[in-house]
Amino acid sequence: MLRATSRLPAGPSGSRGHSRPGRRLRRAVVVTAVWSALVVVAAPGSADADPGLRLSNAAHLAPGVRYETFSVTASHGTAHGHLLTVDLDDARMKIELLRPGTSGAVTGIRAPVSRLADARGAVAAVNGDFFDITEVEHPGVRPTGSTVGPAVADGRPLKAAVPDGQRYGPALVPGATDEDVLGIGADGAARLDRLRLRGAVVTPSGTWELAGFNQYALPVDGIGAYTSAWGPASRARASCGTNDVRAAACGTDPYEVTVHHGRVTSASATLGEGVVPRGSVVLVGREAGARALRRLRIGDPVHVRHRLRATGSVPLAFAIGGYPVLRGGVPLDGLDETAAATRTAAGFSGQGRRLYLLALDSGAEHDDGLTLGELARLLRALGADGAVDLDGGGSSTLVTRPPGAAYSTVRNHPSGVPERPVPNGIGVISSA
Structure with missing residues (x-):
């Protein structure tokens, strides 16, 4: 509602409110010890049983950037995905908000993640926030392609969040808001914040x-x-x-x-x-x-x-809107445990010095997916303390550019299926 120091014309109001150089990336190789309760429909008494998380095909894309694949057994079957682990202590690394075009606008232009990554020379990237993709409810109004949540690039605020009821994506759980972001502070550490x-x-x-x-x-x-x-x-x-x-x-x-x-x-x-x-x-x-x-x-x-x-005291150099699923190492109350889907997510370790970016495989042969609750527990098992769910389904994309390659490769789409253009993404930039 509009607030003013002078009286406004009277009228009805609407409803209230969507390594430093040479430092090696450290990675826990025993993940099953911290994995618990992914399968929420397991046999009675086995909620904390280890259903099996397997990591394989590890490769270093750049100093401080590791790529690997994973599979995990969940309530709807075995989900397969791709994981990036980034050492934020490496001074040669930068996490960047990827945007289409040369102007860096937040609306009107969308592009595939691979194109966004290649335009910035990123070694890896994932898609970003949920966005205004259709306006079937408002005939004659064109979708803007603008994202739901706030966005900050290089310390510059680009946009604020829409009202919670105007969001695209899953319904918010209690205590969450469209103002929630995953950010990188001026101190170089990742964190959950609210803008x-x-x-x-x-x-x-x-x-x-x-x-x-x-x-x-x-x-x-x-x-x-x-x-x-x-x-x-x-x-x-x-x-x-x-x-x-x-x-x-x-x-x-x-x-x-x-x-x-x-x-x-x-x-x-x-x-x-x-x-x-x-x-x-x-x-x-x-x-x-x-x-x-x-x-x-x-x-x-x-x-x-x-x-x-x-809400925090450290200014954010980077921020992207996301749906919080993990805070303080604990999945948020109320996360959906029924609907499994292809998902993209971003999380970080307890001190915010390690960033995790993941995307599940998509396509008819990989339609099992994860629920939001399962996604939160997966991220916790991988080592995350805080995490957000990003846009998924047809938007879900993870790309990498191996050393010496000129262009990025899409890792989680079947060959021959075009990428969905998206308004923003998270890019991993290396100066090494």
Whole structure:
């Protein structure tokens, strides 16, 4: 809901709220000792039995980067997958938010993970966050391709999270939110964090809370800011749905104003599209937010400030939205134990110095998959203390580029099946 220091026009509000050089990578080879209770439909009394996790085909892609395959017995059969283990203590390693195109926009452009990886010279990569892939509930509105959660690249905030009810992907468990991220701090350590938008729009008519930043859906009654990082996609989706129901109808009275170098230069009752020029910001309002923006006039001075505030004390150099499944070495309560699927995930060791990236095999011959609960226990068995589930199904992709190879190879797709284009990914960059 829009908050202001001055009174807004009255109206109905919507619902409330989606090694240092030479240091060798250390790896535990006995994983069965820490594996427990993956199979949740085992015989009575055997919940903590070891169902068998097998690692094989280990190879070093670069100093501090290990690739291997695995298989694990789960409730729906044997799941096969691919694992990357990255030593974050190696100064030659960098974890990067991969994005399509040269502008690094967060919407309107998607690309296969292999192309994202090759464009940055990554030795390995996986796909990233869940995203706005279809808009069948809103006829005439094109999907933006924008991700659900926050994103930070090289310390620069790119976007905030949509309201929880507007998310794509599994329903959130209690205590989770679309603001949850897997991040790499300025200290080089991986961690789970939460990035919440804090901002304001300062105008002659009053100061209003900024409720959105480069996101495909705005909270009811909110005002959102769209910058050059938004990309070419239409902003029409911003007024659709509510904080609780993604499929709810689009608003009928949205409004947007363009601010260039601190002054209003244009206004429209039709939400536009196209790249926002540098030096400009487009403010989009819905319901009470739209009524507030209608009070502005061409030439009015407007100051927009925004930041993504982390719950932790260490600034994040990298962050990607994800569905938390493991925290403090403990699977989150309420994780689904029924629906198995092809999944991608990212986790980290207790001190955040080792990163795990995995993807399950896809295709008709590998359709067993894992439930979210099984995924959490798998990551714990591999050594993770915290972890997130990333976009899966047809998006799930893990690629590697062996030493001396010019291009990446997709490891978890059957040959001949094209990769799904995605809006972002996690890239492993080596300067060695």
